[in-house]
Amino acid sequence: MSFKQGMKSTFRSEGADCAATIYYPDNKAERTPAILMIHGWGGIQLVLFKDFIRRFNEAGYAVMTFDYPGWGASSGLPRNRINPWERVRVSDSALTHLKSQNEIDENRIVVWGTSFGGGHAIDLAAEHPEIAGVIAHVPMLNGMAAVAAVPFLRMLRFSLDITLDLINPFKRRYIPVVSPEGEYSTMDRDGAGRLEDWVNEELEGKYDNRVTAASLLTMAPYQPGRNLHRIQVPGLIVGALRDTVAPFNEASVRSKVGSNISISTIDANHFDPYLQPWFEDNVTNQLAFLKQVIG
Known part of the structure; x- marks a missing residue:
C-alpha cells in the first residue's frame, strides 16, 4: 500500500525552522479532529510512524x-543533538502550529508521544488542560531508571565519548542511535536493530543514525513522570512490560495517575508495539480511546 503525501509546512521554534507535515484523512470534515505525534530519542517524522498515521487517517x-531542530528536514546546529526540555518547548510550538490550521478543530486535538517523546507528551498535557486528551506510547517516564538499565561496560564507553564531545564542542563526537544487539549504539537492546531494516525498506535508508554523545547527559535528570498527577485531560498510557530501553514500572505509574488516565500494558519489549503482531491490538486500543475523546 502506497503512503499518501502530506501537506508540508514549517514553524519557528528555538531559533530553527522546524519541518512539519499534516496528513489529512480522505473523508476530512470542515473542522477535522487531529493528533499531534511527538517523536522519541532519535526519531524523525516518519520513522516507525507510517502504520499509525495510516490507521489514524482511516479513522x-x-x-x-x-522534526526537532537539528534533526531530519529541520534547520539548526549542531545536528542530531538532544535536549528534552528544549524538545518540550518545540512540541509546544508544534501544537500551536497545528491549532492554527484552518482545517483543524482546535478543540479536538490529542497529543500523542512515543518513547522519549512519550515523556514530552506528558509534560505538554500537564501544561495544556484545553487539549482533548493525551496518549503516551511506551513512554520514557523516569530517566534515572533508563540509565540504570544500561550495562556497566556500555556506560563506561558512553562516558569516554561524552568526555570527548565536551572537550571539543566544535568537532562533535557522535554515537549511533540504534544498532543490532551487541553493537555499539545508544540502543541495541529490545530488537532495536529492526529499526535499521524498517528504515531501509520504508524510507529507502534515508536516516542519519547518530546522536551527539553529550546528549546522553540529559537522560537521567529528565523525569516527566513527575507530571503525571498534574494531567487533567483524559489519557492513555501504553506500557511494555519487558521494556529495557524505557523501563515501565506499572505500580509506580498507577500510584501517580488519576481516574482520568487509563493504563494499557503489552507483554512486549520497547520496539515490539510498533510492529506486527503486537501493533494490531495496540492501535485498536488507541483508536477506541480516540473515539471516546474526540469522536
Whole structure:
C-alpha cells in the first residue's frame, strides 16, 4: 500500500525552522479532529510512524508530525543533538502550529508521544488542560531508571565519548542511535536493530543514525513522570512490560495517575508495539480511546 503525501509546512521554534507535515484523512470534515505525534530519542517524522498515521487517517483524524531542530528536514546546529526540555518547548510550538490550521478543530486535538517523546507528551498535557486528551506510547517516564538499565561496560564507553564531545564542542563526537544487539549504539537492546531494516525498506535508508554523545547527559535528570498527577485531560498510557530501553514500572505509574488516565500494558519489549503482531491490538486500543475523546 502506497503512503499518501502530506501537506508540508514549517514553524519557528528555538531559533530553527522546524519541518512539519499534516496528513489529512480522505473523508476530512470542515473542522477535522487531529493528533499531534511527538517523536522519541532519535526519531524523525516518519520513522516507525507510517502504520499509525495510516490507521489514524482511516479513522477520520488528521495527523501532524514534525522534526526537532537539528534533526531530519529541520534547520539548526549542531545536528542530531538532544535536549528534552528544549524538545518540550518545540512540541509546544508544534501544537500551536497545528491549532492554527484552518482545517483543524482546535478543540479536538490529542497529543500523542512515543518513547522519549512519550515523556514530552506528558509534560505538554500537564501544561495544556484545553487539549482533548493525551496518549503516551511506551513512554520514557523516569530517566534515572533508563540509565540504570544500561550495562556497566556500555556506560563506561558512553562516558569516554561524552568526555570527548565536551572537550571539543566544535568537532562533535557522535554515537549511533540504534544498532543490532551487541553493537555499539545508544540502543541495541529490545530488537532495536529492526529499526535499521524498517528504515531501509520504508524510507529507502534515508536516516542519519547518530546522536551527539553529550546528549546522553540529559537522560537521567529528565523525569516527566513527575507530571503525571498534574494531567487533567483524559489519557492513555501504553506500557511494555519487558521494556529495557524505557523501563515501565506499572505500580509506580498507577500510584501517580488519576481516574482520568487509563493504563494499557503489552507483554512486549520497547520496539515490539510498533510492529506486527503486537501493533494490531495496540492501535485498536488507541483508536477506541480516540473515539471516546474526540469522536
